[in-house]
Every structure is written in C-alpha cells, then in structure tokens.
Amino acid sequence: MEIAALGIDVGSTTVKMVAVNRAGALVWDYLEPVAPRVSRQVDDFLAKLGAKIGSLAEIPLVATGYGRNLVQQARQSKTEISCHAHGVFQELGHGGTLIDIGGQDSKVIVIGARGRILDFAMNDKCAAGTGRFLENSAARMQIPVAEMGAVALTATEEFTITSTCTVFAESEIISLLAQGVAVEPILMGLHRALVKRVAAMVRSVGLVPPLLLSGGVVKNPAIRKVIADETGEEVFVPTHPQLMGALGAALFALKLAD
Amino acid sequence: MPINIPQRKAVIQDIKSRGGMVAAVLPIHYPRALLRAFNIFPVEVWGPPRVDVSLGGSQLQSYVCAIVQNALSFIKMGALEIADLILIPHTCDSLQGLTSLLIDMVKPPSPVFPLYLPRGRREEDVIFLAEELQSLYAGLAELTGRRPTDAELLAAIAREELCDQLSGRLYEQRQTLGLGNLDFYRLLRSREYLPAEEFAALAESALAVEAAPLPGTPLLLSGILPEPMMVLDLIEEMKGLVVADDFAGCGRRLYRPGLSPEPFRRLAESLVAAPPDPTRGNAIGDRVQFLVEMAAKTYARGVIFYEVKFCEPELFDLPELRAALKERGLVSLHIEVDINNPLPQQTATRIGAFLEMLNH
Known part of the structure; x- marks a missing residue:
C-alpha cells in the first residue's frame, strides 16, 4: 500500500484518520469514538498504521476538526470547513452546496466550480441541527442510532415536533409516547425538525445546486430523504461521507509532501 | 510597540481630584465637546464586563442585548454613583427603554439626561439635533450652574475635532504604526474615557512611529464594538490584519468637522454627517457603498460582522447587507x-x- 499523506479529523464524536496515495485516492481509513486524550489516541492510530506499512516519519499529517489543535503529530492544522469542502470536491468532482451534519455541529459550504469555498455558515451553538439531536432522541426511544432512519421511513404519517431545542424535543417525545403515539411518526418528525434547522442555514448562504452531503449523520436514509424534500433538490453523497474531513486534511497534507 | 494607556479608573479619579465632573455616557453618538465645555468629562459605558447581570435581567427581557443588560446591572450595583450624570442617547429601543426605566423606576442618584438623535441626514435633521443639543445645554447649565460662552463651546469643539482628525489619521496609517490588532484598538478605544488633550497626545506619539507594514490578510470588521477584544488577538494569531472597521464605537465615529461657526449647529452637522449607521436609520445602500469603498481603499479582502447578540439595529440589516456586499x-x-x-x-x-x- 502506497501512502503519500495522512489526514486526521478529530470530531466531537469520532476520530477519523485516512491515508491517500500520490494521486490523492483514499487507500486506508480508520474510525473510532473520540477519546479524552486525543494525542495518545492519535499515537495509537499511527502505531496501527505503522505496523502495517512501516515507518511513517516522512509522511505528512494534517489535522482538522474540533480537536485539531490537540494533534501534536500534525505538521499543520486546517479548519473542518476547508477540509470537508476539499474532500467532497475531490470525491464528487464538482462544486455545489455542501451540507455537512456532524455530531455536534452542522455546516453549509458553497463550493465553486474549481473547488474554492465561496461562502459558508455554521451552526455550533445549538444541538438541534446536529447528530446529537438524533442521538438523544434515539436514546429516549430506545432505538439504535444506526436504525433510526430506516425505522422513520416506514412511517405512514408524521408528527410535527414543535421544539427546536434538543432538550425540549426530548420532553416532547416523552409526552407524545405517553399519549400513545407510535414511534415511527415521531421519528419522522424528529428528522424533519433537524433538517429544517439545516435548511434555514442553506437559505442564509443561498443554495447553489447540486446539493452535496457529508458527515456521519447523512448515512441515515431518512435524513437524505427529508433534505431532498425540504430543499427540492436531488442530493449527492460521497461513498464515505463520514471521512470527508479527514480526506480533505490528507489532501492538504499531500500538498506538503510535494 | 506597547502603548502606555492610562486605566479608566485612574482617569476618573484624576478628573475628580481636579474638580471635574464625570458623565457616564451610553452608546453611541453624543456631543463630547458640549460636555467638556461644562468641565464635564465623558466616560463611556459599553456594557462593562464582570457584572452581576441578574440585576438587570430582573427588569429587562432576555432578548435585550448585553450592553443594556450590563449597564442596568452596573447602575443597580451602584458602580456609576461616581458619575455626576448619566447621558443616554436614543440609539435603539433598548437604550430608550433603559432611559425610561432609570427615570421612572430605578431612579439612580445621578440625574439621567436622554438625548434624542434624528434618523436621517437632511437639513431638518440638523435643525432638530441642534435644538436637542441646546436643550441638553440648558439641562447641564441647570446642573452645573455654568453657562459656557460660544467661544468656550467652540474651543471645546476644536479640541474634539482635532481628536477626530487624529483618529482618522490613525486609521490611514494603520498598517505602518507597528501596532498589532489589539494595541491599535486599545489606543482608539481609549478615547471612550480619556480627555481630548490626553488622547491627542497619545495619538500623536503613535502617529510619529513609522514601522514596516504589518503582514496579514487584510480584513474589515463591522458591528457595535470589538468586544470581547480577544478576537483581535485571535485574528492576528491566524495571520489576519484588521485594516479598517465599521464598528459603531470606532470607525462610525470618525466625525468630520461641521461647517457652521455657530456651535450647536456645528456639532449637529458633524454628528449627522458621520459614516452610515443603522442606529441612525441610514439606508442599507449607503452602508454597502461605504463598506465597499472602505474595502477598496484599505485592500480589505473580506468583512467580519462581529455582532453583539440581540442587537436589533445591526441584525435587522444584516442579511440584506451581506447579500448586497x-x-x-x-x-x-x-x-x-x-x-x-x-x-x-x-x-x-x-x-x-x-x-x-x-x-x-
């Protein structure tokens, strides 16, 4: 396996690391929940990769994500906005409006035809437009997060969740369940509530089609469907949506290798 | 080059020890020279930090900005009792509400003077403001027992006009003053409490330095004020350089001198002709033109709107303003x-x- 550069995305929920070859293609990746001691966790990541391919000393590493400044091994750090845009542009080969929904924030990034960021907006003050909103709700409803989307899509009706706050939404779920409302319509309403927050951000920057998605949350099929519903746009999702930040970081690292 | 700027508290104590009076002045636009002609030294109150905001919160809605919340808390803590008067320009609904609260309910020991500002730049706005300034003069005369002559008023106006001119030159020479973002704004903002003479001396000493141009991506900042000021260091750490601003407390107060030889009208002309400001009802188109021209002149490559949460005049304009930019x-x-x-x-x-x- 040829590795020319490495990227690491230290998110609020998971840490993702990828390796790319000289052509910028993703050749290795690893993901696990973020640990409190990020630097040690990165050491473990590098040791795992080193065990496979030998010395990594000369291979440049760029860090991104919420904990990027904790990665002492990185030669450079870049914001997740630049990295997600770079990764998605490389993967999909065109610009557009990228929605990235992460565990604890969400972003909307307008990417130009040549991969340049033209504008962006970020929600980082409220959990209601992020993966945390679904995680909390999933816990309350005792449904695994990974299954939430599929279950929601079986709903034949939808309950409107009026609260846009994660904490109040949880109270609302409890109240609806107590009234005997079925799980599926509540779930669909939760997906809609999350997406409406993100759609407002899209409107604030102005949607430039096509609509691109990244982040772990977009693996959820109901999120993809509701985003398409709310925006009226077909959505394009890279093969590894959760790794786009790390991929972008690796691509920046590749420039350092040159 | 570090600048030795006196601390606000020391300045107030010094004024008091020399028999001067202190006016606590809330944002934004007001006639400094008129106060100084009465030997009243304006010290501005821009929502001082580290106050118990629950004191203000008990009488204000939660969506009133922190500048007003903190000011009310500060007054209720008794921290403004050192002031001989409180001047509150009618900048926004929240500040107008604060004036009413103070006069009708809180009743602080120092007298409260409202100042109504016109919402335009027409001749009738100048006339209105000149009359408003005359009423303020009458109120201050009653408070102090003094009646400054036109010559005294014009002398005070000249001192402040010199400071306005020096502030303008600080902006013009921004990149060669050798001052980082934070030091530059500490210097500019010292005018919030320094007497004109002291500010002029500081500004002149800063202007005497000619340093190599500072590196960094040129940026323009807009909003009410650069607070928390740590943002200025943050921008510098990230290799950005603040080359100009449209802050209500800074760049929007680069007043040009009035033309009239009559003091009240001269003051009014100067205040009315200040750079466009949403709190004075100036059109978004004027703001766009102003910002675009400022960016072109300073080579600023982008604008950061650094806004105080819940500031309605600022936030109402923002979507349209950003889209136009x-x-x-x-x-x-x-x-x-x-x-x-x-x-x-x-x-x-x-x-x-x-x-x-x-x-x-």
Whole structure:
C-alpha cells in the first residue's frame, strides 16, 4: 500500500484518520469514538498504521476538526470547513452546496466550480441541527442510532415536533409516547425538525445546486430523504461521507509532501 | 510597540481630584465637546464586563442585548454613583427603554439626561439635533450652574475635532504604526474615557512611529464594538490584519468637522454627517457603498460582522447587507457574541475558515 499523506479529523464524536496515495485516492481509513486524550489516541492510530506499512516519519499529517489543535503529530492544522469542502470536491468532482451534519455541529459550504469555498455558515451553538439531536432522541426511544432512519421511513404519517431545542424535543417525545403515539411518526418528525434547522442555514448562504452531503449523520436514509424534500433538490453523497474531513486534511497534507 | 494607556479608573479619579465632573455616557453618538465645555468629562459605558447581570435581567427581557443588560446591572450595583450624570442617547429601543426605566423606576442618584438623535441626514435633521443639543445645554447649565460662552463651546469643539482628525489619521496609517490588532484598538478605544488633550497626545506619539507594514490578510470588521477584544488577538494569531472597521464605537465615529461657526449647529452637522449607521436609520445602500469603498481603499479582502447578540439595529440589516456586499464581490462572515463570555472555540474555527477561504 502506497501512502503519500495522512489526514486526521478529530470530531466531537469520532476520530477519523485516512491515508491517500500520490494521486490523492483514499487507500486506508480508520474510525473510532473520540477519546479524552486525543494525542495518545492519535499515537495509537499511527502505531496501527505503522505496523502495517512501516515507518511513517516522512509522511505528512494534517489535522482538522474540533480537536485539531490537540494533534501534536500534525505538521499543520486546517479548519473542518476547508477540509470537508476539499474532500467532497475531490470525491464528487464538482462544486455545489455542501451540507455537512456532524455530531455536534452542522455546516453549509458553497463550493465553486474549481473547488474554492465561496461562502459558508455554521451552526455550533445549538444541538438541534446536529447528530446529537438524533442521538438523544434515539436514546429516549430506545432505538439504535444506526436504525433510526430506516425505522422513520416506514412511517405512514408524521408528527410535527414543535421544539427546536434538543432538550425540549426530548420532553416532547416523552409526552407524545405517553399519549400513545407510535414511534415511527415521531421519528419522522424528529428528522424533519433537524433538517429544517439545516435548511434555514442553506437559505442564509443561498443554495447553489447540486446539493452535496457529508458527515456521519447523512448515512441515515431518512435524513437524505427529508433534505431532498425540504430543499427540492436531488442530493449527492460521497461513498464515505463520514471521512470527508479527514480526506480533505490528507489532501492538504499531500500538498506538503510535494 | 506597547502603548502606555492610562486605566479608566485612574482617569476618573484624576478628573475628580481636579474638580471635574464625570458623565457616564451610553452608546453611541453624543456631543463630547458640549460636555467638556461644562468641565464635564465623558466616560463611556459599553456594557462593562464582570457584572452581576441578574440585576438587570430582573427588569429587562432576555432578548435585550448585553450592553443594556450590563449597564442596568452596573447602575443597580451602584458602580456609576461616581458619575455626576448619566447621558443616554436614543440609539435603539433598548437604550430608550433603559432611559425610561432609570427615570421612572430605578431612579439612580445621578440625574439621567436622554438625548434624542434624528434618523436621517437632511437639513431638518440638523435643525432638530441642534435644538436637542441646546436643550441638553440648558439641562447641564441647570446642573452645573455654568453657562459656557460660544467661544468656550467652540474651543471645546476644536479640541474634539482635532481628536477626530487624529483618529482618522490613525486609521490611514494603520498598517505602518507597528501596532498589532489589539494595541491599535486599545489606543482608539481609549478615547471612550480619556480627555481630548490626553488622547491627542497619545495619538500623536503613535502617529510619529513609522514601522514596516504589518503582514496579514487584510480584513474589515463591522458591528457595535470589538468586544470581547480577544478576537483581535485571535485574528492576528491566524495571520489576519484588521485594516479598517465599521464598528459603531470606532470607525462610525470618525466625525468630520461641521461647517457652521455657530456651535450647536456645528456639532449637529458633524454628528449627522458621520459614516452610515443603522442606529441612525441610514439606508442599507449607503452602508454597502461605504463598506465597499472602505474595502477598496484599505485592500480589505473580506468583512467580519462581529455582532453583539440581540442587537436589533445591526441584525435587522444584516442579511440584506451581506447579500448586497456579496453581489459587489465582498465576502463576509457573521459572528454573534455574548460580550459577557469568553470567545468559544467555534469562533476561532469560523474565523480560521474565513481566512482560509480568502487565501485559497
């Protein structure tokens, strides 16, 4: 396996690391929940990769994500906005409006035809437009997060969740369940509530089609469907949506290798 | 070069020890010279930090900005009792509400003077403001027992006009003063409490320095005030350079001198002709033109709207303003801050991403 550069995305929920070859293609990746001691966790990541391919000393590493400044091994750090845009542009080969929904924030990034960021907006003050909103709700409803989307899509009706706050939404779920409302319509309403927050951000920057998605949350099929519903746009999702930040970081690292 | 700027508290004590009076002045526009002609020294109150905001919160809605919340809390703590008067310009509904609260309910020991500002730049606005300033004069005369002559008023006006001119030159020479973002704004903002003579001396000493141009991606900042000021260091750490601003407390107070030889009219002309400001009802189109021209003149590559949370005059204009700037090729970033809190990590990410975007 040829590795020319490495990227690491230290998110609020998971840490993702990828390796790319000289052509910028993703050749290795690893993901696990973020640990409190990020630097040690990165050491473990590098040791795992080193065990496979030998010395990594000369291979440049760029860090991104919420904990990027904790990665002492990185030669450079870049914001997740630049990295997600770079990764998605490389993967999909065109610009557009990228929605990235992460565990604890969400972003909307307008990417130009040549991969340049033209504008962006970020929600980082409220959990209601992020993966945390679904995680909390999933816990309350005792449904695994990974299954939430599929279950929601079986709903034949939808309950409107009026609260846009994660904490109040949880109270609302409890109240609806107590009234005997079925799980599926509540779930669909939760997906809609999350997406409406993100759609407002899209409107604030102005949607430039096509609509691109990244982040772990977009693996959820109901999120993809509701985003398409709310925006009226077909959505394009890279093969590894959760790794786009790390991929972008690796691509920046590749420039350092040159 | 570090600048030795006297501390606000020491300045107030010095004024008092010399028999001067102190006016606590709330944002934004007011006639400094008129106060000084009465030997009253204006000390501005821009929502001082580290106050118990629950004191103000008990009488204000939660969506009133921190500048007003903190000011009310500060007054209720008794911290403004050192002031001989409180002057509150009618800048926004929240400040007008604060004036009513103070006069009708809180009744602080120092007298409260409202100042009504016109919402336009027409001749009738100048006339209105000149009359308003005359009423303020009458109130101050009653308070102090003094009646400054026109010559005394014009002398005070001349001192403040010199400071306005020096502030303008500080902006013009911004990049060769050798001052980092934070030091530059500490110097500019010292005028919030320094007597004109002291500010002029500081500004002149700063202007005497000619340093190598500072590096960094040139940025323009807009909003009410650069608070928390740590944002200035943050921008510098990320290799950005604040080359100009449209802050209500800074760049929007670069007053040009009035033309009239009559003091009240001269003051009014100067205040009315100040750079466009949403709190004075200036049109968004005027603001767009002003910002685009400022960016072109200073080579600023983007605008950061660094806004105080819940500031209605600022936030109402913002979507339209940003869209119009974008059409004119000037990209912008919007950050909302609570001036009572330290800057969150997310703010650093946004500014970092904005600079990366500009430098791509």
